[in-house]
Amino acid sequence: xxxxxxxxxxxxxxxxxxxxxxxxxxxxxxxxxxxxxxxxxxxxxxxxxxxxxxxxxxxxxxxxxxxxxxxxxxxxxxxxxxxxxxxxxxxxxxxxxxxxxxxxxxxxxxxxxxxxxxxxxxxxxxxxxxxxxxxxxx
Amino acid sequence: xxxxxxxxxxxxxxxxxxxxxxxxxxxxxxxxxxxxxxxxxxxxxxxxxxxxxxxxxxxxxxx
Numbered sequence: 001x002x003x004x005x006x007x008x009x010x011x012x013x014x015x016x017x018x019x020x021x022x023x024x025x026x027x028x029x030x031x032x033x034x035x036x037x038x039x040x041x042x043x044x045x046x047x048x049x050x051x052x053x054x055x056x057x058x059x060x061x062x063x064x065x066x067x068x069x070x071x072x073x074x075x076x077x078x079x080x081x082x083x084x085x086x087x088x089x090x091x092x093x094x095x096x097x098x099x100x101x102x103x104x105x106x107x108x109x110x111x112x113x114x115x116x117x118x119x120x121x122x123x124x125x126x127x128x129x130x131x132x133x134x135x136x137x138x
Numbered sequence: 139x140x141x142x143x144x145x146x147x148x149x150x151x152x153x154x155x156x157x158x159x160x161x162x163x164x165x166x167x168x169x170x171x172x173x174x175x176x177x178x179x180x181x182x183x184x185x186x187x188x189x190x191x192x193x194x195x196x197x198x199x200x201x
Contacts, residue, residue: 020165020166021165021166021167021168022168023168023169024168024169026169027168027169027170028169028170031170032167032168032169032170035167035170035171035176035179036164036165036167039160039164039179040161040164040165042183042186043157043160043161043164044161045192046157046186046189046191046192047157049191049192050189050191052191053190053191054191071194071195074192074193074194075194077187077192078187078192081183081187085180085183088176092173092176
């Protein structure tokens, strides 16, 4: 499965090479970075779920336990994303009115979501290593 | 490098390219979403979550 190895490596390279742009002076840095964290988390999970679903047998053979981890994250991710969206909704609604509680809630929700992403990122790395060890892409 | 290998590599890159572009664009945004952009993103995010790739298998025991 040469193609899937390329997908994994390309995704890893994109994620590693990308750096956040400098924000405009009038931008709400907390809100912007929270939105970015949310959107990138969703895209990363989407990529992993698609890869894992399409290559389940191969990934499980190379990285035992991979499917169980992916399934656990599949079960948790939608609620975590919706919670983060709800927190962002509240923060945007409270913007300019001292919404410290809303800000704290966004921080908690984004941290929870990023913890889920952190669970699946090592799978990609271990899978790439395992494939490379088997001669990669044959 | 054989033509088939080149085709395989290109196919892989092409398949991931929209996702890579979306992530790169997101990381290069310089300000928060407008209300319209935020609503559009919220509407769009339900699509991947409803896709088969996001659905756990019925047979996999829950952790």
